[in-house]
Amino acid sequence: MTAPRRPGPPVGGPPAVRMMAGPAPTEKLQDFKGSTLRLLRRLKPQRVLVGFVMLAGAVSVALSVIGPYLLGHATDVIFRGVIGQMFSPSETKADVVAGLRARGEGTQADLLSALDFTPGRGIDFDALARVLAWVAIVYVFAWLFGILQGRITATVVQRAVYHLRQEVEAKLSRLPLSYFDQQPRGEVLSRATNDTDNIAQTLQQTFAQLITSLLMIVGVLGAMFWISPLLALIALVTVPVSFFVTTAVGKRSQPNFVAQWATTGRLNGHIEEMFTGHSLVKVFGRQDEAAAVFQEHNDKLYASSFRAQFISGLIQPAMMFISNLNYVLVAVVGGLRVASGSLSLGEVQAFIQYSRQFSQPLTQVASMANLIQSGVASAERVFALLDAPEQSPEPGAVALPSVRGEIVFDDVSFRYVPDKPLISSLNLSVSPGQTVAIVGPTGAGKTTLVNLLMRFYDVDSGRILLDGVDIATMPREQLREEIGMVLQDTWLFGGTIAENIAYGADTFDMAAVQAAAEAAHVDAFCRTLPDGYETVIDEEGSNVSAGQKQLITIARAFLAEPSILILDEATSSVDTRTEVLIQRAMATLRENRTSFVIAHRLSTIRDADVILVMENGQIVEQGTHDSLIAARGAYARLYSAQFAQAVAEVD
Known part of the structure; x- marks a missing residue:
């Protein structure tokens, strides 16, 4: 093994039970047109393949349009043969037409005068076979180009969504901690997974089909005008009606699709x-x-999904009704045109097929409205995530060549909520190698102080200096590389114990892992497990105890060898004997390192170089354990109330 595996979701972390959710997602699309165009622009890097999609679609459509025209010729061949057999071979076409007119059958005479038949000759099966062979060839190639279009479309769509997922992942790493504090975790996950999957499904099902349908409309319309401008104009009557129906239904279904995906996010969050x-x-x-x-x-x-699907589902039956009306009109008028000899029977048959082909893409485009609205609703949610304010930029950030560990809080003020001050004008100076313990009641600002030092949040005013350099001018990456953190909440990942210990290291060195494990007293219980360091921590972390999880996180900090160490109630989950051992190990770990220890168990920080007592975001006392006890102030009251009897019993 050369490097630690970078595990996935955390195991055994704090339960994300947030009964207060972030801002509720909007229940209507903010910018349908803008979001649609933005989604389509994501296909721009694949424009060459998109061009091939359009080319393959155009060829497939062209061949599909030619098919009915050739079938019309086949019908004419059959019709000519049937009519020819009805008359004597001794007659000519002119004689037949003249005889019909003489008997007062002018309509039949007009029909036969426009028909190229030979009296006495039956169906020309050779000609019919040639026409049908061409029809078969045309439809086979139309099918092949359709398959090619589908294959290229899948490549285009999956590449686009692949890059979208990459952007979402990169965006999540750039978002400030405040964003995740304001959003339920499940809502963020829903945008990164469900919504991106829905975008992929929408593009896959509509992109190529939309291109094909539009090309089909243009191609079929051209063929219809070629055969009969009058019938083409009749067919065109359905276009504005279809547009009206689609628009009217779409406006009613859009809010329901937005509500559907917003509710999906909240459900996933719960x-x-x-x-x-x-x-x-x-x-x-x-x-x-x-x-x-x-x-x-x-x-x-x-409710929202039902309304969205039901309302959008009204489009297709409405379009089918309009299509059937168009079919009736074309059939009636076309029959009259055949009877008058203006069109052949094969041409009318081809036109009726074209009218069906013309209605079909209109119906498909209309029925795609629900998919498109659903996809755009998801796209808008993903774009909202991508557009969320990121961490403040770091122009001209300069890395320190080395870190000694001198830290100064200079008149620092901070608040999470604008109208609720938390830390005001705080000043603190920590020398390199000092161990600083921070105590105080819950909500006093202890963890906030650490969050500011880590730049999880930026100060509202004042500055924090590391070795005389404002940390706001340092790269966050370098700052956090120099800081090791052991939290009260144990964050382990699905993987082996060795991989979890090595998570913070650049390379995997089993000897170093074992040395860190020995220092943190992980080695002792590891050797009792059947697979030792290769024991895989399960999804719930149930095969190791809470205290053992804590020891593993401490070993991880040992291995990282940071310049600054932060311990946030790091021994809260271990027994008294193990706590004593860990305290000794931490004393070694803290040597020549600046350390911050947040503690409620005051017995663990008696040896700290300086103890800070915080109340309401202010340092109300500071000094050594003995000096603060002697001062009989806030620290002495805390110590006496919480630990005096317990420490006496242990001693």
């Missing part, structure tokens, strides 16, 4: 939350409540 925190839901007996919320989202999804 499912992700409930199953990630499944144990918590069962512990507090909230299964019925979770099921009720699921039922509520599911009912809304059913």
